[in-house]
Amino acid sequence: MKIDWLKITEHFYFIRKNLADTCWHLLDSFYIRVYLIIALLLNILNWVFVYYICSIVSQNLVILHYNVNFGVNLIGDISKIYTIPIIGLFFILLNLLLIINIYKENKFVIHLLLISSIVVNLTLLMSAIALYLINFR
Numbered sequence: 001m002k003i004d005w006l007k008i009t010e011h012f013y014f015i016r017k018n019l020a021d022t023c024w025h026l027l028d029s030f031y032i033r034v035y036l037i038i039a040l041l042l043n044i045l046n047w048v049f050v051y052y053i054c055s056i057v058s059q060n061l062v063i064l065h066y067n068v069n070f071g072v073n074l075i076g077d078i079s080k081i082y083t084i085p086i087i088g089l090f091f092i093l094l095n096l097l098l099i100i101n102i103y104k105e106n107k108f109v110i111h112l113l114l115i116s117s118i119v120v121n122l123t124l125l126m127s128a129i130a131l132y133l134i135n136f137r
Helices: 005-027 030-056 078-102 107-136
Strands: 061-067 071-077
Touching (some): 030 078, 061 078, 061 107, 078 107
Antiparallel strands (some): 061 071
16 A cells, blocks of 8 residues: 555645634634633633642642532642643633634634633632632631
């Protein structure tokens, strides 16, 4: 079986070009830029806050989950706190991939996906603040 590397590279070139054109077309929309800036700023704030929590911890173990009914549910390594901003970044990227696939069909769904990215990152920021308050106050 002979592999035609020229066709494979040409195929990847066209995929990359179409993806780049789609991304630039999406970023031309003002509301998409505003939503993305807000979601990314919340995610950056989440990264900074989690880094701050990790920098002031004196031990290797922290409380990762607290339940009002049962108290402390989960104690773990300090590096597991970084899953909070990673989840937020994952939601932003996942929603962007979904938007790239549907951007010509339905504008309302684009608004919903971008607002959900903002809500998820805001919720994750509140959970990081709750972890700070549980561990240090």
